[in-house]
Amino acid sequence: MSQSLSSLTQLEMTSIGLSSDSHGLWKAYRGLNIKKLSWWTMHWKVKDGLLMAESLTQLEKLFICVDKDSPGLWENISGLNIKGLTLRSHSEGLFVKHVSLLSQSISSFKYLDSLTVHLRTYIDIKVLQTLKCLNFYCDALLPSELRELVYKLSASTLEGNLAFNCASFNGLSFKRIPQEDYIAFNQEMGSLKQLAVKRFRIYDRTNHFIKWIDSEDSAWSERANKVVVDDDHDDASVVDDGYTFYIKSISPEIINRISMRFQIIPVMVI
Template sequence: MDVWEHSIGLWEVLHTLNIKTLSLRLFWIQWTDLRTESLSKSLSSLTRLETLNVSVFAESSCPWKALHGLNIKSLRLSLSPNGKCKDLQAESLYQSLASLTQLETLRITLDPDSRGLWRGIHCLNIKRLSLKTMEWGGLHKELMSLSLSSLTQLDTLCIEMECDNPGLWEAVHGLNIKSLSLSGLWIPTGIDVTHSMSLSKTLASLTHLETLSIDVEHESPGLWEALHGQNIKSLSLSGVRKSSGIDVKHAETFSQSLSSLTQLETLTLHVHTYIALQVPQSLKHLNIYSDTMLPSKVRELVDSLAIYTHSIGIKLEFGCASSIDPPERIPVQEYIPFQQELAARKNVAVKRFRIYELPDSAGYAMSVRDIGDVDDAASNILEDDVYKRFAKYIDRYIINRISILIEISPGSLS
């Protein structure tokens, strides 16, 4: 719901609805006590509400008091780029957030130069926190460090930013989180790590960290070196939003870092084109999404994994092309014989060999067809965020793609 100054009566129609999710965008409203109270009554009447998203476009006042005492589990707050969380508003924000006793997830987009932001999140009992900002130039690293370390229940931290910052890595240092996500925001910049030593020390200090996800704009030896030897169980690497996969130019350094992750069980990659990988023996699940892939590279990948002495599940999804922009498509017929080659290998179980073609025979929609037998249980797997980003990118260029699920058993391949 979008609400403007002249239409503030709109939120009154929400009263006592049985909804679970509500998104409000509040445009340039002068927040008097009466208007804030009116919004508060409407929100508090939504007894089944679990998720609330509030975007405020204003330069001075904000309706934080209206959030007080809600029984929601997830809250997303966004303040317009021109707005700052001033001291008086920060106290109101802090009191309202502290009153949300059921809150588990907080996503907040505010000006990082607002000291009140860090006061607002201090000592909350949340489990998941997402911080978004256009830039970190005014980062108060001491305040941020104090606030983050005060979140004793926090296990997941997501930071979306325009560029990396040593002060940011210092603020995250030593947290007891299990999952960390680092990504770009709004414009396709991602994380160009120029302070890899600081990042490496921070990652090493997160002794409980199990899952790490990074969006990369410009991969560099420094980034791969920062990952070297970390004790994580799950690693996800992809290009920035609305962009292609990672164009890996330092493949040897990257592969060495991967092989050093001796605790790694799940690896998810979105790369622009296929590269040879040296993965650790601990790996159980490998998800590779490649914008382009030659038929010969599919065989090369399977052969490279044949040496491992344990079972490994592979989800491979790729565009049937040798290039994307401009598109140089490869007919799907050139990949179909490879399904029989896979099925003939005694230590490879083909769970799915699926072809997505654009457009279909009607000329306007995607057609989906399976080659060979399909393991329905294995095929009904969740599509992760990296996959969704990859699929959206490929579809933009009207590129056919193929999805393969295989299980490789121990021993040499025939």
């Protein structure tokens, strides 16, 4: 494998699908000019230690799709000089068990300016000062967690999208949370001078389609609510692979979801 890869001197993008680490995997990429890596795995078991950062020195964008995280997974990506990171699972939001290790790895990314995550439940994401764009998708987000996330982001200068289901998750099933609880916080967000909410759309489920088969667009209708601040429907900024996957993976148990677009600017001190 090393001999074959060494001849690909112009290779800049690669996709890897493995069930676990293999001896010499990252050594095989050493010296190549890989700028974008898509990494698909079910459950990562590390054998090669921390050779990823040593080998992929030119890497700029990293996409990881994993069903179960492990300590070795987050340690393995630590120290990369990436500018963009995307994290999700194969069929639903990613359940992160080792939150502190993930936070440590994100803290090591000195040049990270774009972060996209699709999570099963809320976790305390490390927000770097270098971050300019955040796309945060969550299968179950409490109003209190939304408040915590927004106030945490308000200390930064960035923009992005938040999309989440109005529900809590107990590990087995979802429990509906009234959308009015989120609308109340939307009014509170209006008092934050550094935060501009460009989109706040509530969607109601119209039918219980079978995910991955039926059209996800036909399953939702937009809520007409005077409290909702709506931007241009033709805004394509939220149309990305992460958002599309989030919509397709929503459980039939979910009745309401919310899509937000925000921009945070520093407060001018006179």
